[in-house]
Amino acid sequence: MTPPESAATRTLPSASGRSAIAAADICAVIVTYAPEPDLLTQVLDSVQPQVGHVVVFDNGSPGMDVAAGLSGREAVSVVASVSNVGLAAALNRAIERARALGFGHVLLMDQDSVLDAGMVATLAQALATLSQQGPVAAVGPQFVDARSGRPAPFVRMGFPLNDKDYGGPGQTVSCDFLITSGSLIPLTMLDRVGGMDEALFIDNIDMDWCFRAKAAGLALYGVCDAQMHHRIGEQLRASRVKRDGVVVHKPFRLYYIMRNRVLLYPRASTPRVWVAQDLPRLVLKLIGNGLFIAPRWIRLRFMCRGLWDGVRGRSGPMPTP
Template sequence: MTAESAALRRQDVYAVVVTYRPELPLLEEAIDAVLPQVGRLLVFDNATADPQYTAWLGQAEARGRFEVLRSPANVGLGAAINQAWQRARAGGFRHLLLLDQDSVADPAMVATLHDALARLRRERPVAAVGPAFHDARDGSAAPFVRIGFPLNRKLHGAPGQCIECDFLITSGSLLPLDVLERIGGMDAGLFIDNVDLEWSFRARSRGHALYGVCDAGMCHRIGDRLRPVPGLRNPVQIHGPVRLYYMMRNRVLLYRRAHVPRTWVAQDVPRLLLKLAGMGLFVSPRLANLRAMLRGIAHGIAGRDGPMPG
């Protein structure tokens, strides 16, 4: 890889980091890691009411390190990504890189994704590529997933491999803007959880593949905290009541969509029931968790989307 070719790849990538009440040291690490790898970076803040963070954003913006877009209200992940897409298009960029506020890219992640995407697109339509990632807290490596019944296939791959998968998580995904034009942007009504799942399913239903790129790496956190469970190799991801509401509501909303694989629905319904029992009976705050999940299920059945009421 020559310095000139690396610079050309970097210049056509527009990155967005969507923030909401971030841990500032971790966000700074994430930004420092990706900034040298992309042509432009947008920090889209979803109405974080933290004077220290607001002051930090203002100082960074004044120095011109990156673009800042402060939303007066929390519009959710999907709407934030869609606004970044429009800015990328207006700026003449060809690719959009999505990042969470706690995702730290390896030094060559973007170039590796970019090269793999270009190579794969010469063979077939590809909607997006994403990196292999591990959890910063316990070092556990997340697999790429092929949906099956009753169990999914979880694939880790090896160096040099690109693994076709059925969905990619939002963070770390590199999307060509021409694919977004054909498939459409994120479903803003889902607000946060399963935004990536819905878009992945929609892309695959329209003949586009998704690939995990094993040589591209990223450090990421899933869940508010991890909890070891006897008999399980990896700890369980724990979320608070608000996230549990969206998880339950949005999966129910997806069950009725035509482009969502029936195989996923069949194996997700038992998962919904297990999560309802586990988080409602064994994880504190049990009553708040149970109420939020039941409310989410009810709103999903009613077809209600958007931000959580109240």
């Protein structure tokens, strides 16, 4: 049964008579770092038929020649970095390449996101339709966790808890946040909002961009009929508290997760309601990782270091220990 509609969740009208965004005007952007070759092949096989071109930015993968591995693919450009410049900078450089190639829209993707058939066309039609009602910064798919098989909700911020909306067939959901992977963004909106914040390096980059887009009066929508399979974090552990499980990150990622949220707190574009509800989440993450997930001391040390650097306003790549 289709869930009831609300002001934030609604069914799109028929596409008849509405201008569409051609696949030929969409360039997919994929950032890689030590990708699994077989999985990257699946990702490219899923996206190439749906877009006009693919730009792969390899972020200094150690011991791998990603460009050589993709040399036989048509309509794929590889930008190879000699070092890891961070996710934000990699996305910005790849978007610049898409712009130079003459594309008007970019589809941002992670190296482990496998698209369902027709996902991009569904996003493009939704973007064209929704843009007639007001400026739309981005639309994104509903992703299914590749490990648990559970769909992820779209989020609207609230206090003390967020409103999580799973939507239903044929519906779009007005939301406050879209993950990077799967987001379809017009380059004109990147001009208005700005690019990804390279000072953050990795983690919370998509959150910061969405905050800036919303602060600029632009809308974000999740499109329920557009779907992909995706992974968040390195592991997903079962939990009695969280239905969808607990995402487990590597210790070095915890440094950025902790530091960057602190860096976002004072920014004018960051909603105060998010800060209010994120502070308790920060404490819970600190306790949960420091007490219950091995190696506890290492995880705690990385998190505390990130918090300290965040308080000091330190950004960029994590300093070498």
